[in-house]
Amino acid sequence: MSSLPDFDRFGDQIVYYKSSEDMKEIKNSSIDVIVTSPPYNRSKTYSDDEGNVYDDQKSESEFQAFLAQVWSECYRVLSPQGMFFVNVGDSANNQGFSSSIAKTIPKSGFIRLQTIIWLKSFLGRGHYTPSGRSRRLNNIFEYIFVFVKNRKTYRMNPQAIGIPYADKSNIGRYAKSDLRDAGNVWFIPYSRTTGSTIKKGHEAPFPIELPYRCIKLTDAGSVLDPFAGTGSTLTAARILNIKGIGYEKFPRREVIRQRITEHQFFPQPVNLIPHLEQTIQKFGEISRSVSFDMLLEANFFSFTKKEYNELRIVQDVLDNLRQDSTLFTDYMNYYNLYIEKTEQLDKRIELTKFFDNSPK
Numbered sequence: 131m132s133s134l135p136d137f138d139r140f141g142d143q144i145v146y147y148k149s150s151e152d153m154k155e156i157k158n159s160s161i162d163v164i165v166t167s168p169p170y171n172r173s174k175t176y177s178d179d180e181g182n183v184y185d186d187q188k189s190e191s192e193f194q195a196f197l198a199q200v201w202s203e204c205y206r207v208l209s210p211q212g213m214f215f216v217n218v219g220d221s222a223n224n225q226g227f228s229s230s231i232a233k234t235i236p237k238s239g240f241i242r243l244q245t246i247i248w249l250k251s252f253l254g255r256g257h258y259t260p261s262g263r264s265r266r267l268n269n270i271f272e273y274i275f276v277f278v279k280n281r282k283t284y285r286m287n288p289q290a291i292g293i294p295y296a297d298k299s300n301i302g303r304y305a306k307s308d309l310r311d312a313g314n315v316w317f318i319p320y321s322r323t324t325g326s327t328i329k330k331g332h333e334a335p336f337p338i339e340l341p342y343r344c345i346k347l348t349d350a351g352s353v354l355d356p357f358a359g360t361g362s363t364l365t366a367a368r369i370l371n372i373k374g375i376g377y378e379k380f381p382r383r384e385v386i387r388q389r390i391t392e393h394q395f396f397p398q399p400v401n402l403i404p405h406l407e408q409t410i411q412k413f414g415e416i417s418r419s420v421s422f423d424m425l426l427e428a429n430f431f432s433f434t435k436k437e438y439n440e441l442r443i444v445q446d447v448l449d450n451l452r453q454d455s456t457l458f459t460d461y462m463n464y465y466n467l468y469i470e471k472t473e474q475l476d477k478r479i480e481l482t483k484f485f486d487n488s489p490k
């Protein structure tokens with residue numbers, strides 16, 4: 131076993147390399163927000179820096195007792211103003227697993243407040259693990275179950291992660307600033323850099339934006355992650371300049387160090403807006419790279435399948451936008467340009483079908 135100290139400190143972030151069943155390092159009621167994703171107990175092996183491999187599978191009753199112990203420690207350390215976010219996803223073969231985890235939590239005293247859907251992929255954008263194999267649809271979302279210690283005293287500020295009003299006359303009526311509650315579906319795609327290099331023996335890390343939003347929503351000054359994994363929650367804490375405490379029983383110390391100290395992260399504006407903006411940007415790129423002359427000369431094969439799919443996404447987003455007059459006006463020019471292109475595209479599809487070579 132390791133002779134290194136059983137914790138690492140990176141500025142305001144500290145990670146204890148031990149089980150979170152006992153978090154005696156933390157005082158009662160001293161943490162503002164807890165954000166975590168528990169182990170799934172499905173014969174997952176973990177390996178640490180020294181190559182030690184652990185099979186952490188427990189019997190169902192041991193697993194329940196283990197979680198109950200961690201949740202009761204979470205309850206002890208959370209402040210009465212605090213909030214507790216638990217991310218869990220259903221696996222392909224274990225539908226209902228997430229709700230079974232959620233049910234273990236109130237037994238420790240927590241009150242269930244609501245559920246947030248973390249949408250990992252939307253209209254083809256964003257990575258997820260395919261699970262359908264043509265027998266069921268792929269899972270493209272996970273849950274974030276939200277709990278509080280005290281229904282009367284918990285504090286949150288939805289506007290901290292809000293979006294601008296479409297109808298500006300609502301400013302002043304419902305809120306002082308031009309920000310409104312964006313709701314409980316969060317579209318947070320994995321960035322391309324999050325992948326096997328980070329996982330290294332751990333279950334999938336959640337994107338930094340997930341803990342980032344939870345922390346901002348609660349305006350917290352300190353955060354705890356009892357199952358720190360690669361250190362995503364503490365990375366968000368560093369970016370937001372608050373204190374973070376993590377526990378990780380099977381650490382990859384170098385992965386954790388790099389993520390907490392070096393990982394660059396640029397929060398996106400929330401929900402559909404970034405998707406829209408990126409789509410529009412993509413459309414701009416495509417329209418620059420494919421000349422209209424080429425299209426007008428009926429060179430229907432000039433789009434790649436990728437470009438074609440991207441244009442289809444643009445169509446969906448722009449169609450939605452038509453219902454939002456302010457945004458729609460802004461992007462009207464793009465839309466006109468787009469219509470021109472899709473007409474050409476549709477002709478191309480007919481032609482490609484004719485030659486039995488249509489894009490899928």
Ligand SMILES: C[S@@+](CC[C@H](N)C(=O)[O-])C[C@H]1O[C@@H](n2cnc3c(N)ncnc32)[C@H](O)[C@@H]1O
Pocket residue numbers: 148149150151166167168169170176186332333334335336337356357358359360361362363377378379380381
């Ligand atoms: C689903 S992963 C968390 C991933 C994390 N959210 C991230 O973004 O990297 C669960 C983690 O809990 C850790 N773990 C398992 N048992 C533990 C225990 N008793 N105490 C602390 N951590 C534990 C596992 O090693 C794994 O890294």
